[in-house]
Amino acid sequence: xxxxxxxxxxxxxxxxxxxxxxxxxxxxxxxxxxxxxxxxxxxxxxxxxxxxxxxxxxxxxxxxxxxxxxxxxxxxxxxxxxxxxxxxxxxxxxxxxxxxxxxxxxxxxxxxxxxxxxxxxxxxxxxxxxxxxxxxxxxxxxxxxxxxxxxxxxxxxxxxxxxxxxxxxxxxxxxxxxxxxxxxxxxxxxxxxxxxxxxxxxxxxxxxxxxxxxxxxxxxxxxxxxxxxxxxxxxxxxxxxxxxxxxxxxxxxxxxxxxxxxxxxxxxxxxxxxxxxxxxxxxxxxxxxxxx
Ligand code: SF4
Ligand code: SF4
Numbered sequence: 001x002x003x004x005x006x007x008x009x010x011x012x013x014x015x016x017x018x019x020x021x022x023x024x025x026x027x028x029x030x031x032x033x034x035x036x037x038x039x040x041x042x043x044x045x046x047x048x049x050x051x052x053x054x055x056x057x058x059x060x061x062x063x064x065x066x067x068x069x070x071x072x073x074x075x076x077x078x079x080x081x082x083x084x085x086x087x088x089x090x091x092x093x094x095x096x097x098x099x100x101x102x103x104x105x106x107x108x109x110x111x112x113x114x115x116x117x118x119x120x121x122x123x124x125x126x127x128x129x130x131x132x133x134x135x136x137x138x139x140x141x142x143x144x145x146x147x148x149x150x151x152x153x154x155x156x157x158x159x160x161x162x163x164x165x166x167x168x169x170x171x172x173x174x175x176x177x178x179x180x181x182x183x184x185x186x187x188x189x190x191x192x193x194x195x196x197x198x199x200x201x202x203x204x205x206x207x208x209x210x211x212x213x214x215x216x217x218x219x220x221x222x223x224x225x226x227x228x229x230x231x232x233x234x235x236x237x238x239x240x241x242x243x244x245x246x247x248x249x250x251x252x253x254x255x256x257x258x259x260x261x262x263x264x265x266x267x268x269x270x271x272x273x274x275x276x277x278x279x280x281x282x283x284x285x286x287x288x289x290x291x292x
Pocket of ligand 1: 062080083100104
């Protein structure tokens with residue numbers, strides 16, 4: 001099974017809009033995963049029916065044995081995030097400040113603090129309106145550890161693709177090159193990069209290409225908004241040529257990207273017939289193995 005992760009480095013390049021359009025092209029040949037859990041919005045375009053949802057325990061929270069606590073204050077003093085507060089004569093934790101590090105439980109001389117699993121997000125197993133199994137998630141407000149949730153979404157989607165004997169797993173990856181991006185890339189057999197012709201996108205693209213090279217993954221690239229800065233677009237072409245990354249397409253800036261999100265429809269469903277051909281050509285390249 002081929003596992004294609006769509007990555008961007010910089011956010012806002014049109015990655016999710018293109019992933020949704022490719023998902024539309026792939027149809028029932030693919031299982032879909034949205035691993036951009038910090039700002040998931042693939043579901044806005046694929047509008048899936050949620051079949052199953054489960055809580056994701058991705059962190060820890062201290063529980064105080066208030067009846068036994070001697071109010072010595074050692075836990076509050078040790079907490080680097082000032083997350084332990086004295087209220088109404090009892091110590092308690094502010095979940096918004098707590099990082100789940102466990103130092104308070106470690107320093108409590110009598111073991112009156114127990115670290116307990118904490119719900120940090122929700123995981124959904126759904127069916128997209130293109131009749132595909134789709135896995136996606138929602139990270140709780142202010143929650144971290146999204147790399148763990150990304151890995152969970154990817155592994156659930158991979159298991160489904162194997163179960164259903166699908167040829168493709170198409171993953172909308174997170175932006176950046178940090179823990180969530182690495183977690184998504186570890187599920188990949190190949191990478192499709194969606195970048196744009198801006199200085200910040202080029203900067204992030206260089207870092208993303210280094211990361212992809214470290215993982216020895218084959219990649220191809222789409223340049224979106226290529227007419228924003230033609231010099232930078234040429235730099236991206238040059239960089240891709242140096243790194244043997246084929247550029248599958250260079251699209252001019254188009255109102256259709258925000259319009260697609262606004263209408264909750266893929267590019268292929270908009271009035272502009274150019275997208276059928278553009279995205280269809282890219283999917284043909286991908287499905288016939290240009291990335292591998
Ligand atoms: S787990 Fe860490 S961050 Fe949370 S209250 Fe304890 S010491 Fe503070
Ligand atoms: S360190 Fe333990 S005993 Fe001391 S205030 Fe904290 S919970 Fe209570």
